[in-house]
Amino acid sequence: MNIHLPEKEQILTLLSADCDNAPNSCRLALEHCLNIFKPGEQVSFKHSGIEIGTDKRIDFSSCTRWQPDALFITQQQINQTDWQNLARIIQASVEQSSSLFYFCGDNIFYQEMSRQLQHHRRELISALCTGNGSAIKNEINGLLGLGIGLTPTGDDYLAGLSVVLFIAGHPAVKYCEIFKSTLEAGKHKTTLLSVITLREAINQRYRESIYDFIHQILMGDVENIHPFINEIKKIGSSSGCDMLCGMADAFALTKINGGNYVDQDCN
Structure with missing residues (x-):
C-alpha cells in the first residue's frame, strides 16, 4: 500500500512481511495488507508511529531501521571482475522474461514500444561510451515514461543502470548530475512512484534484494549469483527484469571504463 505525501512529493510504501526491505518503506508484521487499508483514509504521522483511519496504528517503538553500508567500488575490483560475463549471465536470464524489451507477442502496440525501448537503449549505451552529454540527455528523455505499469519499462531500465554506474568510485559517477537534472526536467x-524510484536509485538507495546482489559481486563471489538474480526478477510484474536489463548494460559499460571494447547485447 502506498501513502502519498503531496507536500513532500514523496510516497511511503507499507510492505507485508514477505517483502524485502526498501527505501521509503515500512515492513509490517503482516502476511498481506489486503482488506486492511482502504484508499482515501486519513493518515497522521506521530513521533511514535502512524495513525491510519480511525482504527489502525503502526507503532514504531519496536521497529528496526534498515540502513545498509554504502557500497564502494575500487579500481582493483573494476580490473579483476569479468564484467562482460556478468552482463551475459544477466541477459540470458531476462531474454525469455516478461520484460517489454523482449516482447514477442502479436500486439502491435507492444511491438512498437519494444522497438523504441531497444532503440533508445542502444543510443544511450553509445552516448555513455563516447561521453556525449547532449545525447545522454536525449536518450534518457526518450526512455522516461516509455512502457507500461506504475513504473514504466524505460524508467526501470534507467534505475537498474543507475544502481551500478553511480556506485561510489565508479568512473561513470561523472554522469550522475546529467541523470538527475534530466529526470527533474522530464x-x-x-508516474510519481516511478520518479521517486528512479531518483532513489540514482542516489544509491534501492531494495534489499538489489543491494545484496551488488554486494555479492563487489565481494568477488560471482559464482553463486543466480539466486540473487531470481529474487530481483520477483519485483513487480516485470520491473525486476527491466532493472536487470539496465544492470547488465551497466556491467558491460564498466568494462569500457577499463579501456576495453564492450559487446553491446542489444537486439
Missing part, C-alpha cells in the same frame, strides 16, 4: 512524463 518527471512530468511518468
Whole structure:
C-alpha cells in the first residue's frame, strides 16, 4: 500500500512481511495488507508511529531501521571482475522474461514500444561510451515514461543502470548530475512512484534484494549469483527484469571504463 505525501512529493510504501526491505518503506508484521487499508483514509504521522483511519496504528517503538553500508567500488575490483560475463549471465536470464524489451507477442502496440525501448537503449549505451552529454540527455528523455505499469519499462531500465554506474568510485559517477537534472526536467512524463524510484536509485538507495546482489559481486563471489538474480526478477510484474536489463548494460559499460571494447547485447 502506498501513502502519498503531496507536500513532500514523496510516497511511503507499507510492505507485508514477505517483502524485502526498501527505501521509503515500512515492513509490517503482516502476511498481506489486503482488506486492511482502504484508499482515501486519513493518515497522521506521530513521533511514535502512524495513525491510519480511525482504527489502525503502526507503532514504531519496536521497529528496526534498515540502513545498509554504502557500497564502494575500487579500481582493483573494476580490473579483476569479468564484467562482460556478468552482463551475459544477466541477459540470458531476462531474454525469455516478461520484460517489454523482449516482447514477442502479436500486439502491435507492444511491438512498437519494444522497438523504441531497444532503440533508445542502444543510443544511450553509445552516448555513455563516447561521453556525449547532449545525447545522454536525449536518450534518457526518450526512455522516461516509455512502457507500461506504475513504473514504466524505460524508467526501470534507467534505475537498474543507475544502481551500478553511480556506485561510489565508479568512473561513470561523472554522469550522475546529467541523470538527475534530466529526470527533474522530464518527471512530468511518468508516474510519481516511478520518479521517486528512479531518483532513489540514482542516489544509491534501492531494495534489499538489489543491494545484496551488488554486494555479492563487489565481494568477488560471482559464482553463486543466480539466486540473487531470481529474487530481483520477483519485483513487480516485470520491473525486476527491466532493472536487470539496465544492470547488465551497466556491467558491460564498466568494462569500457577499463579501456576495453564492450559487446553491446542489444537486439
